[in-house]
Amino acid sequence: MPKHPPPVKRGIAGAALQNACPIRRKLSLLAGFFVFPCAFYLACFFILTFPLVTTFSTHYFFNLYDDGPQNAWNIWWLNKAITELHQLPFYTTYLNYPGGVSLLGHTLTPLNGLFGIVLLRFFELQQTFNLLFIFTFVASGLSAFALAFYVTRAYWPSIVGGYLFAFCSYRFSHAVNGHLNLLSTEWIPLFALFWMMLLERPRIPAAVAAALMLFLSLLSDYYCFINCLLFGALSGLWWTAREKKPLGLLRPPLRTPLLAFLATALVSSGPILFALLKEDMADPFRRARLAGQQLDLMDLFVYGETFRFGEWAQALRRQIHPAAYNIGLSVYVGWSVVVLVALLLLLRKQARPQERQPWLLGLVAFALISLGRSLWVWGKEFPELLMPYRLLEVVLPPLRISGRANRQMILVFLMAAVLCAASLSMLWRRGVAGRLAGGFLIALLVVEYLPAPLAASRIEVPAYVIALKDAPRGGVLDMAASSSMAFVYQTIHQQPMAFGFVARFSRSATRERVRMKARIRARKFGVLSNQYRIRYLVTPKQRFVTPYPRGGIPHLLYGQVEESDQLKLILADQTAYLYQLGNPTL
Numbered sequence: 001m002p003k004h005p006p007p008v009k010r011g012i013a014g015a016a017l018q019n020a021c022p023i024r025r026k027l028s029l030l031a032g033f034f035v036f037p038c039a040f041y042l043a044c045f046f047i048l049t050f051p052l053v054t055t056f057s058t059h060y061f062f063n064l065y066d067d068g069p070q071n072a073w074n075i076w077w078l079n080k081a082i083t084e085l086h087q088l089p090f091y092t093t094y095l096n097y098p099g100g101v102s103l104l105g106h107t108l109t110p111l112n113g114l115f116g117i118v119l120l121r122f123f124e125l126q127q128t129f130n131l132l133f134i135f136t137f138v139a140s141g142l143s144a145f146a147l148a149f150y151v152t153r154a155y156w157p158s159i160v161g162g163y164l165f166a167f168c169s170y171r172f173s174h175a176v177n178g179h180l181n182l183l184s185t186e187w188i189p190l191f192a193l194f195w196m197m198l199l200e201r202p203r204i205p206a207a208v209a210a211a212l213m214l215f216l217s218l219l220s221d222y223y224c225f226i227n228c229l230l231f232g233a234l235s236g237l238w239w240t241a242r243e244k245k246p247l248g249l250l251r252p253p254l255r256t257p258l259l260a261f262l263a264t265a266l267v268s269s270g271p272i273l274f275a276l277l278k279e280d281m282a283d284p285f286r287r288a289r290l291a292g293q294q295l296d297l298m299d300l301f302v303y304g305e306t307f308r309f310g311e312w313a314q315a316l317r318r319q320i321h322p323a324a325y326n327i328g329l330s331v332y333v334g335w336s337v338v339v340l341v342a343l344l345l346l347l348r349k350q351a352r353p354q355e356r357q358p359w360l361l362g363l364v365a366f367a368l369i370s371l372g373r374s375l376w377v378w379g380k381e382f383p384e385l386l387m388p389y390r391l392l393e394v395v396l397p398p399l400r401i402s403g404r405a406n407r408q409m410i411l412v413f414l415m416a417a418v419l420c421a422a423s424l425s426m427l428w429r430r431g432v433a434g435r436l437a438g439g440f441l442i443a444l445l446v447v448e449y450l451p452a453p454l455a456a457s458r459i460e461v462p463a464y465v466i467a468l469k470d471a472p473r474g475g476v477l478d479m480a481a482s483s484s485m486a487f488v489y490q491t492i493h494q495q496p497m498a499f500g501f502v503a504r505f506s507r508s509a510t511r512e513r514v515r516m517k518a519r520i521r522a523r524k525f526g527v528l529s530n531q532y533r534i535r536y537l538v539t540p541k542q543r544f545v546t547p548y549p550r551g552g553i554p555h556l557l558y559g560q561v562e563e564s565d566q567l568k569l570i571l572a573d574q575t576a577y578l579y580q581l582g583n584p585t586l
Helices: 011-018 023-049 070-082 109-117 125-152 155-166 171-174 187-200 204-220 222-243 254-266 270-282 310-319 337-344 351-370 388-395 397-401 406-429 431-448 463-469 486-494 509-519 525-530
Strands: 375-379 380-382 475-478 534-540 567-572 576-581
Touching: 011 576, 023 125, 023 155, 070 109, 070 125, 070 463, 070 486, 109 534, 125 155, 125 187, 125 351, 125 406, 125 463, 155 406, 171 397, 171 463, 187 222, 187 406, 204 222, 222 351, 222 406, 254 270, 254 534, 254 567, 270 397, 337 351, 337 406, 337 431, 351 388, 388 397, 397 525, 406 431, 406 486, 463 486, 463 567, 463 576, 475 486, 509 525, 525 576
Parallel strands: 475 534
Antiparallel strands: 375 380, 534 576, 567 576
16 A cells, blocks of 8 residues: 655754654644644735725624625524524524424534534624634635645645635635635545545544544535535545555455444434435425526636636626626636646656545546536537536435535635645755746735635614514514525524525425415515514615515515504614504504
8 A cells, every 4th residue: 555755854844843852843743733824824814805804893704795694694593592492403483484494405504603602602793703704714724734735745835735725716706705604615625634544544533533524514514515525436436446446445454444434424424414305305495596607617717706806807707608797606726726737747757646646636527527517618508518417416316406516616626725735846846946936836826816805794783673672572574674684683683584595495485485475465464463473574665776685575565554453663764664563562
């Protein structure tokens, strides 16, 4: 079995590895492999996103018109469900009231919510969200650095690899919209690290660690979990082909550690997965709409909207996507990365097979998977070609619940991070010319990965939200707030609310929402009060001018509604009217 050579002893890493005193050696290792990388990636985050940090205590790190408020609500709900209601967080009646809605198919990201339970003891919800937002960048860089160093044994090139992964265009395309679930990519490199350790040096601790990283990925987001499975399957196939042992995974010395991995994964991840699949079979989730989510091959090479100077390529993007361009398609890898990977291919004899083979295979395979069901090149579709994603949907039917293949692009950046670290390490060993070339490519990478300014949003709380906070408990039908802002307002007034969108509704929940909208259009306030237990109604003073965000209830009611025995006006502020339904008074 091929083994890694001893670590290259240079720089911070070399000082740590050569230290004779055990205590000082451990402290040096801690400083070199944890403290410094964390401080470096934290400093990079502050510099790249400045002046975002100056709004840490006053603003949320997201815009108000996408999924950021929902991700903040996730943290609030985890805390409320576990610490106040003493229940599992996978079902709530605080949305889609009174029937409630399952959160098993939702992007709940419970791991961040568990972190939030601790942080909320010391910080407000806004600050807690921002801390977790920053954490994903630092932790993703640290974990990718650890993986790159394990593969290359080159310290500074691995630092660059961690930077590439943490600050890639894919992550910033979701940072803009506050997708905390899709930013929680820090466990994927750690799964890859322990999985490769398991394949190359089979040990039960590595197997258990890989299964736990898989579980943490599941608790972060289903896409992260699927990405780990894809990497594990592809690297397993590579190992089998390299060893020329078709059944090698089932034979010693891998058999016992692999059984330990499967047992740990079954105990940890199994219950959530079985519950999700069972619910989808009994009451299927609505499949995702794919409009604006189809990657074009050229998206990997043309600068996207997340680039600081992305307007340079705006004309090209319009040619590639003439109908509409979604910021989630901003997944360019950068020409510096292309050149580094090309150099590694040209000089491949100077790199160990472990430094290039599985990662090059993964780079190509995951790029093809990310292109989705059909191949598009410069705005033209080639439907006759059978794409890998179609085969994956047959092998893994749950993929059809989402259908968003572009979420596998994070694996492309992880493969690129390892390959670039290996390429830079190789260049560094080629003397002055190689180091100058490597320095130039690092500088180019830094420029190409400069992000556009991130949004920061300050929440202005309307008077009716304050009134609801002090009111007796009852269902709220809020048509004055956008579907996104309603989440933030609920974390303040803490009343259950009708509607509210989640990532995946079941068919029965969707039908019930349609019936309720019909009652609202018909102004059947008695039915809303008695059957749906709605106690408070909020209407905007004027009709919305801009299109309503998805999941909302646009234009069903607006302006002042005529009072009756079942409807009493109790507050009017600058933006909305607050009514009480039924007989009780506020």
